Amino acid sequence: MAEPTEKEISVPSPGKAAIPVLLTSPPKGVKHSGFALLLGPGAGGNEKTALLTAVANEVARQGHFCARYRAKVPNLGFRVSVCTRVMEHLFHPTKGVHPQKGCFLGGHSMGTRVAGTVAAQLAVGSTVSEPATVKKAPATKGKKAAAAPAKKAAASTAASVDSNFPTDFIPGLVLFSYPLHTADNTKALRDQILLDIPSTTATLFVSGLKDNMCQPSIFAKVFKEMKSTPREVVQVTDADHGLGFGSSKPAQAKKEALAEAISEWTVAFMDEAIAHIDDASSKKKTAAKKTGASADEVTKKKAELRKEADEWTVAVSTVA
Template sequence: MFYVFVQANILPGTTWKCFMRAAVDVHFNPLVSLAHALASKGLLCIRITCKGLNLTDRVKAYHEVWESFLSRKEFTVTKIFLAGKSAGAWAASSMARQLTAGSEQAVQGLVCLSFRLHPVGQTDHCQRSEDLLGLPKELPVLFLSGTADNMCEKNILENVITGLKSPATVQWIEGAGHGLAVEGRFEESVLDEINSRVMSWILERS
């Protein structure tokens, strides 16, 4: 799942939603909850999912949706934050790198939830970190993952971050796995924690 959070001036009465090949991910509770929380703070949220294509095709599809959004006259975009979960964070970081190559001020922040850094049990094989390494020093990045995530080992992520030019913040959800669930905690409590952390980080930069 790939997200765009937008601070924009919107004409009264305007609504705009976009889904690309809706899949199960579009109903994933942590992402739905986060979208609602950010919308309550006045940020327009575009949720896009594109299932079954390779990363290059996904990012191309997301670019087309984004350009379509920008062409609409009822929106005046002032700030852009890209976000994604798991492989969606690959797409978000790839798109952020491409957009900032044209203008370093094109994106104001990148949020990576449960970044899929390596396959389960293959901690010697980092995936898709090249886009992160190519991000400019002006683009802040938030990584939010669980301490029990078997596709994002804590020490490996922290090692990758030392090589970034971008200022990176890492926040850990204690006991959460790749799906951001925590055994022994009510889901609502975990979602509130995730939402609070992400909202605070974005609003500090809005």
């Protein structure tokens, strides 16, 4: 089979610098699905990160366009505007260079916060911003002066999505290592973005059980409170926030095996969501017949890597 084609492009952004994007297109001869995936990097990463590259290639092989944008400034509002602009330029259903029926969003770490924010905004047609963490102002300046930084910080995280998108344009999210809190403060949760994801938006999480920015017990409570359906989380034993296992040579091979598995999970998740869109009632009946469960179920899975014949394999089991 022919391989996907990857192309470096620049997406124009009125009044601002062009946005560097890597666009991975399906191979020649592969039927296009009509759906795309747009991925954002973590705060310290870029569009060439190994995990995002692996996912993009596998997604494209299966007939979906995949774009990865660059965003060096670690500011949520800025990145929301970048993500929205790229989605509009490339995949808008009537104005895009490659018009699509819908666009899945996702990425790693900060890229997941961007994806969730854009999905929430698009569904309600208004700005949804994350509460800003603000340093306390000196008491000598008075209450009015102390309130000013909060207003400024909150404004910096807010960015609205162009309302000319259909409200159901984002069918699902693929979130790798969602940073629910910082490494040193588990009380300042970034949970509102997840709680704002609409009930009609399917969500896939992949998280390491040794992720110091997403403590499993805290995430479990937020995951339970979310409206998004169906939603699924795959928690990987021994994996860290970068979905890695250390810096040794065996650890690198293990990380590569996990990236391949995550790519396959992403494709399966997208295909199921698309099938549900194409024939919702039939999909529910089929799912119920095969599994005895509702198509809108909440699924928790655990993944473990095992070495067999000098190669790492990934075993996944459903958690009750």
